[in-house]
Amino acid sequence: MVQDCIAARSTEEALSPERVLEAAITVWSLLEATEEVPATPAQREGRASARRRFQTMIAELGLSEQELAKRLQGDELSSHAGGGPLSLLPDLQADP
Amino acid sequence: MSENAVPATEKRKMASTAFKEPDWEELRKRLLARAATGMLRPDAEDVTQEALLRVLRDRRPSPLPVRQRAFRKLKDVRAERFRDPRRRADAEVVSLAELREARGREDAALALVELEASLEQAMDPDVLAYARQKALGHTDADIAAALSWSPQRVEAASRRLRRNRSSLDEQIFRSGS
Numbered sequence: 001m002v003q004d005c006i007a008a009r010s011t012e013e014a015l016s017p018e019r020v021l022e023a024a025i026t027v028w029s030l031l032e033a034t035e036e037v038p039a040t041p042a043q044r045e046g047r048a049s050a051r052r053r054f055q056t057m058i059a060e061l062g063l064s065e066q067e068l069a070k071r072l073q074g075d076e077l078s079s080h081a082g083g084g085p086l087s088l089l090p091d092l093q094a095d096p
Numbered sequence: 097m098s099e100n101a102v103p104a105t106e107k108r109k110m111a112s113t114a115f116k117e118p119d120w121e122e123l124r125k126r127l128l129a130r131a132a133t134g135m136l137r138p139d140a141e142d143v144t145q146e147a148l149l150r151v152l153r154d155r156r157p158s159p160l161p162v163r164q165r166a167f168r169k170l171k172d173v174r175a176e177r178f179r180d181p182r183r184r185a186d187a188e189v190v191s192l193a194e195l196r197e198a199r200g201r202e203d204a205a206l207a208l209v210e211l212e213a214s215l216e217q218a219m220d221p222d223v224l225a226y227a228r229q230k231a232l233g234h235t236d237a238d239i240a241a242a243l244s245w246s247p248q249r250v251e252a253a254s255r256r257l258r259r260n261r262s263s264l265d266e267q268i269f270r271s272g273s
Contacts, residue, residue, distance in 0.1 A: 020205040023212035026224060027268065030215065033230035034261040043262055050265035057272065060204035072232060 021071065024058050028068045118162045124148060125206075126163075127170050132199065139177070146173045207272030214267060219260055226253035 031051060039047060058064065127147055131140035147170035151162060158165060216224065222245075229239040240250045 020208055023208040025228075026212045026215065027208065029227045029231035030219075030224070030257070030264055031268070033227040034257060034264065037258045037261050039261070043265075046262065046265040046269070050268040053269050053271065057204040057208055060200045061208075062201075069231070072228065 025068050025072050027054060028065060123163055123166055127166055131170060143173050143177060203272060211271040222253040223257045227257055
């Protein structure tokens with residue numbers, strides 16, 4: 001089992017561009033969907049910090065919130081039309 | 097008692113630490129992160145793999161925890177690799193800035209994937225599906241129609257999502273740290 005775990009190199013699998021993009025969209029949609037939820041000043045501050053942290057993470061990947069929105073919109077359209085996924089994310093497996 | 101004999105208390109300590117099963121995947125990630133600071137990613141993976149295999153093969157009792165032994169093996173393997181003249185001749189030069197950039201990208205990707213996994217554990221699938229629709233600007237009536245949900249189901253998902261906002265912020269803020 002341990003050998004399997006090592007051989008699987010699951011970090012690489014977890015970091016496939018599609019997987020990472022999907023994670024970014026999930027987090028972004030949760031943030032966006034709750035943007036209008038009333039908040040106390042302290043909660044608003046917490047929200048701003050969380051948003052900045054999220055923006056920093058996606059910026060490291062060369063993404064923006066607009067691109068995530070486009071991708072989510074594209075997924076929505078392709079799920080109705082039966083089309084394939086778009087590809088916005090650079091290949092994370094590429095050598096530095 | 098001979099000079100080389102191990103006292104009983106030390107033996108117990110060695111047994112308790114030597115056979116404690118570590119989180120191998122977590123250990124692999126940490127070793128890889130350490131290895132990747134000084135070499136290209138494919139080399140870092142080879143070195144990490146070799147270090148872990150050596151830990152697994154090494155059946156000698158040791159008072160050191162597996163994690164500590166693994167980092168020592170990693171150091172040994174890296175040193176052997178750098179001493180190998182064939183590899184030294186083939187070594188490519190990569191700028192520190194490039195390494196940092198690649199590292200930052202990978203850290204961010206891992207943090208996002210881990211964050212999503214923890215959010216998926218904390219929130220039920222209805223909440224996540226509702227959030228995707230809501231993020232697209234759909235109204236609750238649109239969502240009910242799009243997902244074929246009853247208005248009550250939409251309302252329940254909306255309520256649970258709103259209730260989770262603070263914990264969402266906290267999880268995002270702590271992610272990757």
